[in-house]
Amino acid sequence: MDENLMPALRRAGSLPDRVKIVEVGPRDGLQAEKAEVPTDIKVELVNRLSSSGLSNIETASFVSPKWVPQMADGRRVMADIDRREGVVYSALVPNLRGFESAMESEVDEVVIFGAASEAFSQRNINCSLAEAIDRFAVVAQAAKDAGMRLRGSISCCFGCPYQGAVPLESVLDVVRRFSDLGCDEIDLADTIGVGTAGQVARVVEAAAKRFPIGQLSGHFHDTYGQALANIFAAMQVGMNIFHSSVAGLGGCPYAKGATGNVATEDVLYLLNGLGVQSGVDIDVILNAGDFISRALGKPNGSRAGRALLARAA
Ligand code: HMG
Ligand code: MG
Numbered sequence: 001m002d003e004n005l006m007p008a009l010r011r012a013g014s015l016p017d018r019v020k021i022v023e024v025g026p027r028d029g030l031q032a033e034k035a036e037v038p039t040d041i042k043v044e045l046v047n048r049l050s051s052s053g054l055s056n057i058e059t060a061s062f063v064s065p066k067w068v069p070q071m072a073d074g075r076r077v078m079a080d081i082d083r084r085e086g087v088v089y090s091a092l093v094p095n096l097r098g099f100e101s102a103m104e105s106e107v108d109e110v111v112i113f114g115a116a117s118e119a120f121s122q123r124n125i126n127c128s129l130a131e132a133i134d135r136f137a138v139v140a141q142a143a144k145d146a147g148m149r150l151r152g153s154i155s156c157c158f159g160c161p162y163q164g165a166v167p168l169e170s171v172l173d174v175v176r177r178f179s180d181l182g183c184d185e186i187d188l189a190d191t192i193g194v195g196t197a198g199q200v201a202r203v204v205e206a207a208a209k210r211f212p213i214g215q216l217s218g219h220f221h222d223t224y225g226q227a228l229a230n231i232f233a234a235m236q237v238g239m240n241i242f243h244s245s246v247a248g249l250g251g252c253p254y255a256k257g258a259t260g261n262v263a264t265e266d267v268l269y270l271l272n273g274l275g276v277q278s279g280v281d282i283d284v285i286l287n288a289g290d291f292i293s294r295a296l297g298k299p300n301g302s303r304a305g306r307a308l309l310a311r312a313a
Helices: 025-032 039-050 074-080 096-104 118-125 129-145 168-180 197-207 227-236 264-274 282-296 303-312
Strands: 020-023 056-061 088-092 109-115 149-155 185-190 216-220 241-244
Touching: 020 264, 025 039, 025 056, 025 088, 039 056, 039 074, 039 282, 056 074, 074 088, 074 096, 088 096, 088 149, 096 129, 109 118, 109 129, 109 168, 118 129, 129 149, 129 168, 149 168, 168 185, 168 197, 185 197, 185 241, 197 216, 197 227, 216 227, 227 264, 241 264, 264 282, 264 303, 282 303
Parallel strands: 020 056, 020 241, 056 088, 088 109, 109 149, 149 185, 185 216, 216 241
Antiparallel strands: none
8 A cells, every 4th residue: 555545553563564454244144043044045145255365264063963054064064165275164062972973074264162251151151161171171172183273252352231240350261261271262252242442442452461462353333333343452452363253244142142153345445545454355245245145035134235335326
């Protein structure tokens, strides 16, 4: 970018030059859809996303189909997609049974997922935080033995639908536990989108004292319309990995009222305006967002996506 056009914020060095976007639409997005989404639609979505320059796509979830029926076809999705070199395909894995599926499907990155809130843990994975860590330890070890990347996702870092406020110490405790399990990356997730920019900056800064900032990521749902501001605040304190969902798909089956992740199109529009590189082609993402919104028969949840598609029409 021309130095004269570079926004003052970047010149001042308070924003990263480059961020990694982890696209979570095919998993976090689609898992919340009530009607069954055909496998070939999921496959086409992943293929469209992987042709955009994205380097990491959360593609499947090897959880109990009784708990999340929409994700029951994870093996077929993984088998049918065109694997693109350089793209990390991730999958959620709650236990060894899920790990076996992940191995057989040749996923690149195993994602274990816990919560900073005891109440959410019970409702999401039917066990206490301490029990969850024990289960994850086995999965983490198996992933490490197999030479796979390991990511730990922490729900409710900024608030919980059941217990309300979540103490910072609880977040930091799970960061430490996931770090001890050997996670390569740890997500701080705002499951219900209640966090605000100042709070995000505080939590990210505190977490960065326990785990390298370059391996911490922000997973913001946009329920209260704060996600872009939160990403901006997190970038200012050095975070440079963010999760987003094409067309703003999603929610969480165990977090009533939570809307989707921040839309990938909206994040790209923000980053492009700031001159922060992501390596992702917004036009390809726009078309993928249009494709999946039409396939699901619902309005496109990305505001930038809707505006840019309308302008192009
Ligand atoms: P459970 O019922 O306590 O344990 O589930 P279980 O071992 O008795 O399993 C129940 C049944 O599921 C059994 O079948 C198992 O065989 C089967 P049955 O004997 O009754 O016929 N089962 C499995 N089947 C396939 N693959 C497996 C598997 N495991 C068990 N891996 C369990 C415990 C953890 C399995 C369950 O609670 C579960 O699957 N939960 C998943 C919840 C989930 O996926 N939530 C959404 C993802 S988290 C999220 O979205 C948050 C995130 O985006 C960040 C954020 O925004 O906060 C990451
Ligand atoms: Mg989520």
